[in-house]
Amino acid sequence: MFSPKKHPNDNQLQGAERGDSKTAHWRSFGRILRYLAGRLGLITAMTTKYRDLRFLVSFGVSLLMYATPVIYQVSLIPERFQLVIKANPMTSIV
DSSP, rough: OOOOOOTGGGGGOGGGTOOOOOHHHHHHHHHHHHEEEEEEHHHHHHHHHHHTHHHHHHHHHHHHHSOOOOOOGGGGSSGGHHHHHSHHHHHHOO
16 A cells, blocks of 8 residues: 655654644644734734725724624524634633
């Protein structure tokens, strides 16, 4: 059968490959932070150049605030949207 080639550094596995889930979580958290910092930097630069964009950004933030489960229970949301609701960082705090 087919046998995949081994990389010379296979004995030096890191993170999730080694089974260290804590390291993998911190790596993915760092990636998410870098991604968000890049996007927010882009939005900030565009808001500086295009002054009307700040109204759109404030509308989007208000829309996300309504998506936070404050006045409804998360269990009332259909199962297919549970992941989207739980991805909201305010869900676990509220």
